[in-house]
Amino acid sequence: SQTIHQWPATLVQPVGSPLSLECTVEGTSNPNLYWYRQAAGRGLQLLFYSIGIDQISSEVPQNLSASRPQDRQFILSSKKLLLSDSGFYLCAWSVLLAAGATDTQYFGPGTRLTVL
Amino acid sequence: RKEVEQDPGPFNVPEGATVAFNCTYSNSASQSFFWYRQDCRKEPKLLMSVYSSGNEDGRFTAQLNRASQYISLLIRDSKLSDSATYLCVVTPMDSSYKLIFGSGTRLLVRP
Numbered sequence: 001s002q003t004i005h006q007w008p009a010t011l012v013q014p015v016g017s018p019l020s021l022e023c024t025v026e027g028t029s030n031p032n033l034y035w036y037r038q039a040a041g042r043g044l045q046l047l048f049y050s051i052g053i054d055q056i057s058s059e060v061p062q063n064l065s066a067s068r069p070q071d072r073q074f075i076l077s078s079k080k081l082l083l084s085d086s087g088f089y090l091c092a093w094s095v096l097l098a099a100g101a102t103d104t105q106y107f108g109p110g111t112r113l114t115v116l
Numbered sequence: 117r118k119e120v121e122q123d124p125g126p127f128n129v130p131e132g133a134t135v136a137f138n139c140t141y142s143n144s145a146s147q148s149f150f151w152y153r154q155d156c157r158k159e160p161k162l163l164m165s166v167y168s169s170g171n172e173d174g175r176f177t178a179q180l181n182r183a184s185q186y187i188s189l190l191i192r193d194s195k196l197s198d199s200a201t202y203l204c205v206v207t208p209m210d211s212s213y214k215l216i217f218g219s220g221t222r223l224l225v226r227p
Contacts, residue, residue, distance in 0.1 A: 032213055043219035044160070044203075051213060090159055094213075104150060105215055107159035 002027035006091050006108035013115055019064075019078040021111050023091030026072065031093040033074040034105060035066055038088040050074060086115045117142050120218035122204050128224045133194045137221045139204030140186045149180055151189050152203040154220065160203055163189075194225045 003026045013019060025031050035047040046059045048066035056066050063082060067075045074091055089112075092105040122139045129135050141149075149166035164171065166178040166187050177190040187204055204218040 034214075044217040046214060049213055088157075104162050104165065107161070110159050112157070 002093070002106065004091060004093055004106060004108040006089075006111055008111060009109065010112045011114070013081050013113065015083055015115055016080045019076070019081050019085070019113070021076040021089055021091075021113075023074040023076075023108055024072055025074075025093045028072070028093065028095065030071060031095060033068065034092040034094070035074065035076050036090040036092065038090065040087070044090065048076070081115045083115050086113055088112050118218075119143060119208065119216045120204055120206055122202075122218040122221045124219060124221060126222040126224050128226060129194055130226055131194055131196060133225075134190065134192045135194055135223065136188055136190045137202055137204075137223075138186050138188050139218055139221075140184075141204075141206045141216075142185070143206070143208060144182075144185060146206040146208070148207040148215075149178075149187050150205040150215070151176075151178055151187075152205055152217070154201045154203055156200075160217075163202070191223075194223075196225050196227065199223055199225045 006023050032051050034049045036044045037047055038044050048056055048058055050056050050068045053068050053071055064078050088110050090110045091108040094103045094105040119142050127135055151163040152160040153163045154160040164173050164178050166180050168180055170179045175192045179188045191198055201220040201222045203220045205215050208214055208216050
């Protein structure tokens with residue numbers, strides 16, 4: 001069966017510090033991978049998605065970046081955190097079905113980031 | 117206009133009640149539809165996919181109305197454990213890789 005891991009679970013960082021969040025998926029090959037952010041009391045905002053190694057699409061301009069160095073590894077980074085980067089960061093995976101149909105996305109446990 | 121709109125609630129119902137949520141979507145070309153459930157401070161989890169003919173999973177029934185561009189979720193015999201936020205999810209027209217999430221409807225089931 002497939003599992004998705006994220007770490008760390010919680011993180012408190014000062015403004016201006018760097019960030020690296022990691023997500024790995026087990027039990028599937030060539031998954032689509034996603035990074036979302038959920039601000040307190042708000043909906044999910046898609047940040048990045050990737051359909052393959054080194055293929056990253058950015059959804060919103062911001063000071064975050066994403067990388068996919070391996071098939072089942074997805075990393076979210078920032079060189080300098082802002083207060084507005086606080087939130088709940090969720091990684092998700094899915095498999096693209098035949099004929100372009102979208103499969104369900106499955107989420108990791110998330111990382112709760114507080115920038116002070 | 118938001119691509120996916122939901123009443124944020126909260127819906128406050130007693131145990132055993134039947135409750136229904138609606139969700140409207142703006143893109144008539146959307147193809148895939150889902151309901152997710154999110155518990156407080158947890159990740160969203162798939163509750164059920166929504167099929168054109170409607171589908172049922174135990175106490176949960178999902179319906180799709182393409183003509184009016186809305187999706188519904190009916191929960192019968194509500195349990196305390198049903199308390200959560202329910203997210204309506206659709207695919208956008210410009211990409212089959214992505215899902216668009218509504219902001220969610222919060223349900224509180226009281227004893």
